[in-house]
Amino acid sequence: xALTGKNKERAQRAGMGLGVALVLGWCLLPVVWIVSLxxxxxAAVTNGSPGFLPADGGGAGxxxxxxxxxxxxxxxxxxxxxxxxxxxxxxxxxxxxxAAYAIARLEFKGKKFVLTTxxxxxxxxxxxxxxxxxxxxxxxxxxxxxxxxxIPYISFTLPLAIxxxxxxxxxxxxxxxxxxxxxxxxxxxxxxxxxxxxxxPGVFTAAILTFFFAWNDFVFGxxxxxxxxxxxxxxxxxxxxxxxxxxxxxxxxxxxxxxATVPIVVLVLFFQRKIVAGLTAGxxxx
Amino acid sequence: xxxxxxxxxxxKPAKKARPPKAVExxxxxAETNLARKLVAPAIVLMLxxxxxxxxxxxxxxxxxxxxTAPDDREFVGLSNYVTALSDKLFWQDTGNTVLIMxxxxxxELVIGFAFALVMHRLIFARGVVRTSILIPxxxxxxxxxxxxxxxxxxNNGFVNGWLPFIGDDFNWFAxxxxxxxxxxxxxxxxxxxxxxxxxxxxxxxxxxxxIEAAKVDGATWFQRLFKVILPNMRGAIMVAVLFRAxxxxxxxxxxxxxxxxxxxxxxxxxxxxxxxxxxFQLGIGSALSVLLFLxxxxxxxxxxxxxxxxxxxxxxxx
Numbered sequence: 089x090a091l092t093g094k095n096k097e098r099a100q101r102a103g104m105g106l107g108v109a110l111v112l113g114w115c116l117l118p119v120v121w122i123v124s125l126x127x128x129x130x131a132a133v134t135n136g137s138p139g140f141l142p143a144d145g146g147g148a149g150x151x152x153x154x155x156x157x158x159x160x161x162x163x164x165x166x167x168x169x170x171x172x173x174x175x176x177x178x179x180x181x182x183x184x185x186x187a188a189y190a191i192a193r194l195e196f197k198g199k200k201f202v203l204t205t206x207x208x209x210x211x212x213x214x215x216x217x218x219x220x221x222x223x224x225x226x227x228x229x230x231x232x233x234x235x236x237x238x239i240p241y242i243s244f245t246l247p248l249a250i251x252x253x254x255x256x257x258x259x260x261x262x263x264x265x266x267x268x269x270x271x272x273x274x275x276x277x278x279x280x281x282x283x284x285x286x287x288x289p290g291v292f293t294a295a296i297l298t299f300f301f302a303w304n305d306f307v308f309g310x311x312x313x314x315x316x317x318x319x320x321x322x323x324x325x326x327x328x329x330x331x332x333x334x335x336x337x338x339x340x341x342x343x344x345x346x347x348a349t350v351p352i353v354v355l356v357l358f359f360q361r362k363i364v365a366g367l368t369a370g371x372x373x374x
Numbered sequence: 375x376x377x378x379x380x381x382x383x384x385x386k387p388a389k390k391a392r393p394p395k396a397v398e399x400x401x402x403x404a405e406t407n408l409a410r411k412l413v414a415p416a417i418v419l420m421l422x423x424x425x426x427x428x429x430x431x432x433x434x435x436x437x438x439x440x441x442t443a444p445d446d447r448e449f450v451g452l453s454n455y456v457t458a459l460s461d462k463l464f465w466q467d468t469g470n471t472v473l474i475m476x477x478x479x480x481x482e483l484v485i486g487f488a489f490a491l492v493m494h495r496l497i498f499a500r501g502v503v504r505t506s507i508l509i510p511x512x513x514x515x516x517x518x519x520x521x522x523x524x525x526x527x528x529n530n531g532f533v534n535g536w537l538p539f540i541g542d543d544f545n546w547f548a549x550x551x552x553x554x555x556x557x558x559x560x561x562x563x564x565x566x567x568x569x570x571x572x573x574x575x576x577x578x579x580x581x582x583x584x585i586e587a588a589k590v591d592g593a594t595w596f597q598r599l600f601k602v603i604l605p606n607m608r609g610a611i612m613v614a615v616l617f618r619a620x621x622x623x624x625x626x627x628x629x630x631x632x633x634x635x636x637x638x639x640x641x642x643x644x645x646x647x648x649x650x651x652x653x654f655q656l657g658i659g660s661a662l663s664v665l666l667f668l669x670x671x672x673x674x675x676x677x678x679x680x681x682x683x684x685x686x687x688x689x690x691x692x
Contacts, residue, residue, distance in 0.1 A: 107492035108499055114489075115506040118563060119513065121532065122521040133530045140532040187416040195402060196409035202417060209424050213624040213670050215643040216663035219650040220427035220434065223441075243423035246416050304514050306627040307643075311651045322516040326631055338524050345517040352512040360505045367568070368575035 126152050126342035133339045152343035162344055164316045165324030169348075172234050172320060173302035176241035181295045183242070184249030185287075191250070192257030206247035214244065218311040225312055232314045240308050245298040252297060252366045256290025293366035296359055303352060321348045428667065435661035441654035454661035463645065464662075468669070471642045473554070475622040475673070478561045482618055483611070485562070486569030493570065494577045507567040515564060519631035522560035523547075550637045557639060560628050565621070569614050576610020577603070612681040616674065623673055624666075642666055 124141055125133070129148035142148070156162055191199055221240060222231070230236035260283065268278035309323035316324070325348060328341055356363065438450045458464050493503060510518070525531045526546040534542050546552040580603060588598045604611075626643040633639045635648070646666055650659035 104492070104495065104497070107488075108496070108503055111489050111492055111503055112506050114485075114563070115509050115567060118518060118521040118525065119509060121525055122517065125521075125524055125530070128530075139535070183415045183419065186412040190409040190412035194405045194409040194412075196406040196413075198406075198410065198413070202413050205417060205420055209420050211620045211670060211674060212424055213643065213666045215624060215626060215646045216431065216666045217424060217427050218647060219656060219659045219663050220430045221423075222650055223434070223656055224427065224430070239419075240423055243419050246420055250416060300512065306514075306516050306630070307647070310630070311647065322514050322627070325514075325516055325520070338527075338530055341520060342524070345514075345520055349513055349517050352514070353509060356508045356512040357505055360501070360508060363508055364504060364571060367571055 122342045122345055125339055126346050128339045130337055130339050133337075148339065152340050153347070155340060156343045156347060159344075161316050162321075162324060162328075162347075165319055165321045166348070168234065168316075168318055169303060169320040169322075172237045172241065172318070173299055175234070176238045176245065176302045177295050177298045179238070180242045180245045180249050180298050181253075181291060184246055184253050184294060185291055187246075187250050188253030188257050191254040192260075193262060202250075206250050209244065210247035210251075212244075214307045218307060221308075222311055231312060232318050234318055236312050237308055237318060237320065240312070241302045241305065244305075245301045248301065249294040249298050252294045253290055256293070256366075257287065260286045289362065290366075293359075293362040296355055296363055297366050299355070300352065428663075431660040431663045433660075434656055435658075435664050437657045439655075439657035439660075441656055447657075450657070454658045455665070457658060458661050458665060463640075464642075464665075466638060467640045467642045467645045470554070470639060471623055471625065474558055474561065474625055474641065475619055478558050478565070478622050479615060479619050481558075481562045482566045482569040483615065486566045486614075487573050489566065489570035490573035490577055493574050507570065510564050510567045513564065515627040516631055518560055518564045519628045522556060522563065522628075523632045526556045526559075547633055547636070550639065553633050553637050553639045557625075557628050557632055560632065561622065561625060565618060569618055572614040572617070573607070573610060576607040576614075579610070580606045608681065612677070615681075616677050619673060619677055620670060623670055642669070 121140065127142040127148055127150075129151070132148075187202065190196065191202060217240070225231040225236045230239070262283070264282050264286075265278045268282045269275060273281065303320075304322065305320070306322045306326070309320040310326065313319040313323060319327075325341065325344055328336075328344060435454050436449060436451060437447050438454070439447045489507070493500075493507070496503060513521075526533045528534055528543050528545045533546070534540050534544055544552075546556045584606070585598055585602055588602045593601065624643050625641050626647065629635060629639060629641050629644050635644050640648075642662075643666065646659060646662040649655045649662055653659075
């Protein structure tokens with residue numbers, strides 16, 4: 089009661105500012121930290137430098153980055169991750185689009201079965217498939233190949249893609265397609281000019297989320313590959329020991345981690361709105 | 375496959391009695407056929423990569439089967455399960471996994487809800503906050519594991535220097551308790567934003583009128599939070615808790631990177647991985663896979679049950 093209207097508003101604003109600062113600090117601190125680490129010199133880091141900023145640890149400029157980008161295995165891992173994640177994303181979203189269209193627009197028996205299967209798979213503990221897949225892939229020759237990763241990635245991203253897409257497709261006013269046909273458009277024209285532009289944002293969102301999953305995966309990446317032939321970047325980073333196996337080159341590893349994270353963070357920055365919509369639509373409305 | 379192509383034969387004769395309905399059912403049958411064709415690839419792939427391997431795991435779990443000596447494969451019945459369930463390590467790892475799940479989901483729920491409240495009421499810097507909140511979600515788990523491992527390191531980290539009550543040379547990864555804290559910290563950091571986004575969506579669905587009405591009736595902020603906002607968000611909270619708990623239960627990446635299971639910090643996923651990929655023990659590994667799958671089902675069941683009970687309680691109260 090002691091607060092007058094103006095003071096109360098000011099206090100609220102200050103509280104809000106504090107809240108925002110906390111959220112931003114939470115989200116960015118470890119990111120700033122690993123970037124900072126990547127600019128420290130390796131010698132300073134091994135000798136012990138508890139400081140936060142590169143200045144405390146002896147700045148190394150872009151040396152670590154130069155070294156990482158000259159590392160053949162690292163570049164191969166980036167290539168593997170890119171090929172595998174992109175292929176899985178394209179295929180998964182294509183297959184999910186068909187299924188989600190059927191779920192959102194058609195009435196059919198077995199709809200519940202599809203959605204339940206997807207939900208169960210989304211909850212599935214990934215590791216419990218590693219054993220059987222490890223064994224099967226070795227028998228059929230998919231072990232340590234791109235396909236050996238693409239197939240499980242598609243299967244495991246399908247639930248997310250199906251749920252997100254069917255939530256999006258349910259919002260599309262499908263009558264507009266008929267309206268266009270009444271106005272003289274052919275069925276194909278009506279589909280292409282009306283429905284595709286309306287569905288594209290949803291498909292795109294599902295693609296980004298799928299790509300996230302595939303790029304982030306570690307369990308399959310580490311269990312179903314054994315060489316740089318197919319090993320994706322998270323697995324490669326975890327095996328990265330440098331010259332001295334007892335002293336992991338922290339700053340070098342940090343540079344590698346930053347390089348591996350940049351594509352994802354760029355995606356986040358560009359498509360923030362879509363990602364939020366997709367994450368919450370799939371989970372809450374589904 | 376069979377569900378996708380099986381023609382619906384049984385209901386046909388019954389519906390032929392009334393001609394207008396027969397036309398309708400023909401159309402719906404065509405729709406069902408089209409739908410099944412569209413859904414088939416997704417279902418086939420999902421079942422092929424999960425259901426089939428899982429059945430194979432069930433089968434292999436009945437054998438003593440090591441990849442290093444594949445010719446010695448031998449049917450042993452349930453003895454792999456007996457071995458696993460009577461091993462102290464199995465229960466220790468399950469305990470770790472449950473502990474990690476309970477602690478991380480609790481903190482994620484509390485902090486995530488606080489973040490959601492901030493974002494919900496935000497008037498300025500909306501875009502910046504919403505973009506930043508997605509960054510932990512986007513960072514590869516392995517990378518966040520490294521970031522936190524180095525942060526907690528007594529050699530080149532900053533945590534010891536920033537925490538006043540902890541000595542600069544304290545080694546977080548030398549014993550169980552502090553190793554677990556470090557692992558959980560990285561897990562909580564990474565997934566709290568996801569939780570807060572789900573809760574934010576739940577918050578957005580609560581009508582402002584209801585909150586205003588409570589305000590007019592003289593309800594304090596806490597009363598509004600516990601009597602109006604939280605009961606109305608139960609659905610969103612349940613979804614968020616269920617998703618996160620199941621995700622936390624299969625924790626692997628963080629532990630692999632940060633401690634590699636040292637000092638008894640192994641999770642049940644890690645144990646399974648180790649048996650299969652490092653030791654080539656496919657028999658016992660398959661038994662562990664089946665147990666892991668069953669325990670995830672139990673966790674899901676418990677969460678759904680717990681929230682139902684709460685719902686009933688809430689109804690009795692009001």
